[in-house]
Amino acid sequence: MSTVDDPRKALEFLQGTLEVLILRSLQGAPNHAYGISQFLEQQSEYEFLVDNGSLYPALQRLLQRRWIRSQWKKSPNGRRAKYYRLTPLGRTQLVVAKSRWMRFVEAMGRVLAPQR
Amino acid sequence: MREWWSKTCGALHFRRGLDDDLSDEMQAHLDLMTSENLERGMSDDEARASARRAFGNLTRTQENARQAWQFPRFETILQDVRYGLRGIRRLPSFSLVVILTLALGIGANTAIFSVVYSVLLKPLPYPHGERLVWLGESTAQAEGISITWINFEHWRHDGDSFENMAAFNGTDLTLTGRGDAVLTHDWLVTSSFFRLTGAKPALGRFFAESDDKPGAAPTTIATAECWQRRLGGDPNIVGESVVLDGTSYQIIGVLNPGFGFLTRSADFYLPLGRAAGASRKRSDHGSMRALGLLKPGATLTQAKTNLDAIMQRLALSDPGPEDDHRAFAAYLTEVMGNGIRTTLLVLMSAVGLVLMIACANVASLLIVRSTARAREIAIRVAIGAGRARLVRQLLTETIVIAAIGGALGLLLAGWCLRMLIVIGPRDIPRLTEATLDLPVLLFAAASSVAVGLLAGLAPVFNAGKVDLTTALKEGAPTAGTGRHGQAFRSTLVIVEVAITLMLAFASGLLVRSLIAAQNADPGFDPRQLLAIELQLPESRYKSDDSVRQYYGQLSQSLRAEPGVEDVGLIMCPPGAGDCGDYWYSILEKPTPARDDVPLSLFNRVDANYFRVARVRLIAGRNFNDSDRAGGPRVTIINERLARQEWSDPRLALGQHLKVGGPYMEGSTLEIVGVVADVSQMGLDAEEMPTFYYAFSQKPDSAMVVTMRTNGNAAQWMNSARRQVSALDRNVPIQSLRTAEDWLGATLQRRRFATLLLGLFGGLAMLLAAVGIYGVLNYWVSARQREIAIRLAVGAHRSTILRWAGFHAARLAAFGIVLGAIGAWIASRWLESLVFGVTARSPLMMLLAGTAVIAIAGLAASVPLWRATHTDVVCNLHDA
Numbered sequence: 002m003s004t005v006d007d008p009r010k011a012l013e014f015l016q017g018t019l020e021v022l023i024l025r026s027l028q029g030a031p032n033h034a035y036g037i038s039q040f041l042e043q044q045s046e047y048e049f050l051v052d053n054g055s056l057y058p059a060l061q062r063l064l065q066r067r068w069i070r071s072q073w074k075k076s077p078n079g080r081r082a083k084y085y086r087l088t089p090l091g092r093t094q095l096v097v098a099k100s101r102w103m104r105f106v107e108a109m110g111r112v113l114a115p116q117r
Numbered sequence: 118m119r120e121w122w123s124k125t126c127g128a129l130h131f132r133r134g135l136d137d138d139l140s141d142e143m144q145a146h147l148d149l150m151t152s153e154n155l156e157r158g159m160s161d162d163e164a165r166a167s168a169r170r171a172f173g174n175l176t177r178t179q180e181n182a183r184q185a186w187q188f189p190r191f192e193t194i195l196q197d198v199r200y201g202l203r204g205i206r207r208l209p210s211f212s213l214v215v216i217l218t219l220a221l222g223i224g225a226n227t228a229i230f231s232v233v234y235s236v237l238l239k240p241l242p243y244p245h246g247e248r249l250v251w252l253g254e255s256t257a258q259a260e261g262i263s264i265t266w267i268n269f270e271h272w273r274h275d276g277d278s279f280e281n282m283a284a285f286n287g288t289d290l291t292l293t294g295r296g297d298a299v300l301t302h303d304w305l306v307t308s309s310f311f312r313l314t315g316a317k318p319a320l321g322r323f324f325a326e327s328d329d330k331p332g333a334a335p336t337t338i339a340t341a342e343c344w345q346r347r348l349g350g351d352p353n354i355v356g357e358s359v360v361l362d363g364t365s366y367q368i369i370g371v372l373n374p375g376f377g378f379l380t381r382s383a384d385f386y387l388p389l390g391r392a393a394g395a396s397r398k399r400s401d402h403g404s405m406r407a408l409g410l411l412k413p414g415a416t417l418t419q420a421k422t423n424l425d426a427i428m429q430r431l432a433l434s435d436p437g438p439e440d441d442h443r444a445f446a447a448y449l450t451e452v453m454g455n456g457i458r459t460t461l462l463v464l465m466s467a468v469g470l471v472l473m474i475a476c477a478n479v480a481s482l483l484i485v486r487s488t489a490r491a492r493e494i495a496i497r498v499a500i501g502a503g504r505a506r507l508v509r510q511l512l513t514e515t516i517v518i519a520a521i522g523g524a525l526g527l528l529l530a531g532w533c534l535r536m537l538i539v540i541g542p543r544d545i546p547r548l549t550e551a552t553l554d555l556p557v558l559l560f561a562a563a564s565s566v567a568v569g570l571l572a573g574l575a576p577v578f579n580a581g582k583v584d585l586t587t588a589l590k591e592g593a594p595t596a597g598t599g600r601h602g603q604a605f606r607s608t609l610v611i612v613e614v615a616i617t618l619m620l621a622f623a624s625g626l627l628v629r630s631l632i633a634a635q636n637a638d639p640g641f642d643p644r645q646l647l648a649i650e651l652q653l654p655e656s657r658y659k660s661d662d663s664v665r666q667y668y669g670q671l672s673q674s675l676r677a678e679p680g681v682e683d684v685g686l687i688m689c690p691p692g693a694g695d696c697g698d699y700w701y702s703i704l705e706k707p708t709p710a711r712d713d714v715p716l717s718l719f720n721r722v723d724a725n726y727f728r729v730a731r732v733r734l735i736a737g738r739n740f741n742d743s744d745r746a747g748g749p750r751v752t753i754i755n756e757r758l759a760r761q762e763w764s765d766p767r768l769a770l771g772q773h774l775k776v777g778g779p780y781m782e783g784s785t786l787e788i789v790g791v792v793a794d795v796s797q798m799g800l801d802a803e804e805m806p807t808f809y810y811a812f813s814q815k816p817d818s819a820m821v822v823t824m825r826t827n828g829n830a831a832q833w834m835n836s837a838r839r840q841v842s843a844l845d846r847n848v849p850i851q852s853l854r855t856a857e858d859w860l861g862a863t864l865q866r867r868r869f870a871t872l873l874l875g876l877f878g879g880l881a882m883l884l885a886a887v888g889i890y891g892v893l894n895y896w897v898s899a900r901q902r903e904i905a906i907r908l909a910v911g912a913h914r915s916t917i918l919r920w921a922g923f924h925a926a927r928l929a930a931f932g933i934v935l936g937a938i939g940a941w942i943a944s945r946w947l948e949s950l951v952f953g954v955t956a957r958s959p960l961m962m963l964l965a966g967t968a969v970i971a972i973a974g975l976a977a978s979v980p981l982w983r984a985t986h987t988d989v990v991c992n993l994h995d996a
Contacts, residue, residue: 035149054174054181061183065186080149082145
């Protein structure tokens, strides 16, 4: 089978996925934008490459929906940075979105690679 | 919901805070990345640069993030508008050309649209005007003929699709007892008429049903204009009487000013049922029509089916000669726009095409400007402007210019409209009501925006193709001159040439038609012929004898005037149109089937008329003194009628024409003569079959006295007035004009349409010339260096001329071919407006093509001259 997909290329985010992933990255502890992007890249084993041009607007949208809050704090290495954390509403949204995405992924898998 | 709320807050308060916050945050982000890079052992500069690279486009990220908080780009729009205005100030002459071009295009369109809107589209000024239906009867041959009173009564009673119905009938009555006798124009209407048209009384009351019955006391309602002009504006007029045609009518009310019905100006309204209600026969036709108000939701088809069913039922219960008659129903708006619709639509399309040319010119100018701005655009892209953002800005700039052009166009339209109303024919309904009202303003605004978008899109397509590196490097004013832009501009020129050809062709056809109509043979000699239109008051001239005597005496005294050669009488002079038509049949020929009975106009003339008017006698004899009342009844027919029935007009002589056909009552007339056709309906209309009664046998109180003079006919107007008044000062002169004026008036609409279309054709040529000049000039400018090199290496100037000329000729040729095809297709549509030439006249196409080529050649000559006179040294030095 010839490879259609080039594994060296990072995956692009599907519509609406970045927001969920941001929420997930904040599940454990508050983090700043750079931290979030690093978290996503590491967790996806560098399949996702986070573009700041998408990350920042996504963060703004989440702030707008009151799913996350932001606060300026000192980072462990003494630098000031803006930290985002989940709101209770955001936590609920994460649960909802997560279960929906899992269903979606399973369904996609069942269709694309059926197991007989 | 939440997003909207937070956006509102965002828009109101912490916008500025957000900006600072975002840039702080991103700076912190960069710092974090830099410090990590430093930890990895990079140098200071390297660490910073690498972080910068990894972060991506800082400005655009910030702008995108900020936009999450904004309403749909309102702020950027304002900013773009400001920028557009600044752009206009920076290039005043460029902007002036664009704005003027648009103002011309939009102004002309708005003016014509306001006429179209007022005449064809605007709801009638009556309550529920959109549900008002014009009603008449129909036969197999004629639609919308008059309704008889009894049929109307049945319709009114059983017409379930109608909320209400009112009949009306125009009439002219002589008002006496208040100074000189005057002829008044009046409407006979049923009592429901005012409710249907929503009229309000200024004084008194309207007709009650009891006023509208046979035997009711004579009552009348005056219009506000009549009350002012004829009744002295007397506030106590209600209750007083006026004498109309010898009958005294009590005035019961005065209408509100401004109430009008159809195009006819009116003095008095009288109850119709009082006279017509006595009618006993279902086939008693007058010239009554009716208005119906459809029930809400009822369709025209339903209404017609409804009335047809009534007619079919009546044919069984009350059989008569007109059992095949059916109902005619059409929306009042449509009936009023009839006859002028095609003309207006052609004018609207023509002026729309002019706007397209204007639009193409502006687009091509904008492309030039945007190529000149390629560097600026490249810089914007380089510092992070998104493509969508850039497109929006360019479009907003164009729309700002278009809006200014539109506003100026509106001023122009207001001025043009006043001109149109002044020069427009009087008989176009509601033309004088045309104003720049809301729908017209919306039209102007919409066309401005549309033009802005259309013209603005051209440079946008170009802008997307800007090659950053070259644009930034070159920096020459011609930077970014793409093959693409040039091709697009060439297409615009081709389209302009094509449209201009179409307009030149159409206006040429109309001018040719007008000339043909003006030179058309009217069938008589209208020069030095004066026409006095009279209407004898019926109260004073009751008997046929008194009418004959009056006209006999008047003819005699006029003939005695010095310079008057002869005097004749006709009921309906050439150019006056249709004064009545009726069925006929020829007794000697097989009886036609009920549906095939032919129609003919009828007219009345005395024994002198044909000689006075110089109408050629084709066969037989003229009327003479032996055709007396009580003697054998005779008629003279026109050539059209004769040829319709016989192969040779002479065969008609001695045969008998039965008025009314085999199925209607009417007298039988012996055909004693055949005369040439005259332009009865107008110089540009087809002649109709006509038969003439002898005035001596069938006199009429309303006749037109024609005087053949030996000089300018208008000079005899005063003596005509004096003689009429000397004979009986109670006889009003209805009109006094020369026969040439009667005929000329029939061409008013044609002159109007031709003048406007000619103007649009001229405007199109002017704009197209500017467009061709602009494109070619730019083409030459862009190639100046190339030309200079060619000249330097020894090319002859004629080679350059051939090369550039070929380019120009190719564009023109494409445009002309395209335009010829378009004109050929559109000519079908012009057929009804064309007279004396065919709509697909190859000669006219040739002329239009020649004119367009001449204009294109003229416009191209300057750039071509520039091309051949390129200064080699200067250009090569610059390089």
